[in-house]
Amino acid sequence: MNPNRISPTIARALYLEFTLIFIGLPIVFYFDLIPLPKLPSLVAFTVYALVVLWFDRTYDKSNFLRWDLSKLEVKNLAVRFLLFSIFILAAAWYFLPDDFLIIPKERPQLWVIIMLFYPFVSALPQELIYRSFFFQRYSSIFPRKWILILASTLAFAFLHIIYDNFVAIIFTLAGGYLFSRTYERTNSLLAASLEHALYGCMIFTSGFGSYFYEPFNG
Numbered sequence: 001m002n003p004n005r006i007s008p009t010i011a012r013a014l015y016l017e018f019t020l021i022f023i024g025l026p027i028v029f030y031f032d033l034i035p036l037p038k039l040p041s042l043v044a045f046t047v048y049a050l051v052v053l054w055f056d057r058t059y060d061k062s063n064f065l066r067w068d069l070s071k072l073e074v075k076n077l078a079v080r081f082l083l084f085s086i087f088i089l090a091a092a093w094y095f096l097p098d099d100f101l102i103i104p105k106e107r108p109q110l111w112v113i114i115m116l117f118y119p120f121v122s123a124l125p126q127e128l129i130y131r132s133f134f135f136q137r138y139s140s141i142f143p144r145k146w147i148l149i150l151a152s153t154l155a156f157a158f159l160h161i162i163y164d165n166f167v168a169i170i171f172t173l174a175g176g177y178l179f180s181r182t183y184e185r186t187n188s189l190l191a192a193s194l195e196h197a198l199y200g201c202m203i204f205t206s207g208f209g210s211y212f213y214e215p216f217n218g
Contacts, residue, residue: 099207119197
């Protein structure tokens with residue numbers, strides 16, 4: 001969407017929506033200002049984002065299932081994941097020796113459940129919201145690509161203040177940037193979701209999963 005084609009009123013409405021959803025809601029969750037359950041809230045907003053995109057005539061619906069990635073893109077994705085896996089496993093082994101591979105070793109059934117359901121229950125909804133919805137909805141108020149990528153990255157990381165630790169923020173800053181770049185290059189929800197799922201599953205496998213789990217117990 002061309003930013004010059006929207007009225008100041010619409011621009012102000014989008015800024016307000018962005019502030020309420022991507023800044024206000026994480027603050028509400030973090031301080032428990034309103035007793036909103038987190039997972040149902042994620043589901044509700046995922047449905048909202050999906051409906052908005054579906055009825056947006058300017059949105060290319062093929063982006064939902066697009067997978068025309070070049071061999072170079074697939075290779076780069078695989079190399080990034082390999083390097084990340086080496087780093088995260090080494091970091092968990094060094095900094096969290098008591099938790100290293102704790103879920104697959106001590107709770108293998110839970111590990112299998114996470115590996116099967118995390119891509120669909122967590123990664124895909126978050127990428128729908130923070131990449132597909134975000135890029136389409138706010139490209140008019142963040143017209144430059146690097147600003148849009150930065151805004152998506154920061155909003156994604158800010159959501160993770162609900163975990164109340166710096167590890168989650170640091171990881172999601174890095175991950176959010178990678179996922180945003182992947183989506184910006186490919187316009188593929190599947191590609192961004194796959195990358196998110198791979199990184200998330202490796203985090204839970206390595207031993208860092210406790211930094212991304214506790215708030216959803218309530």
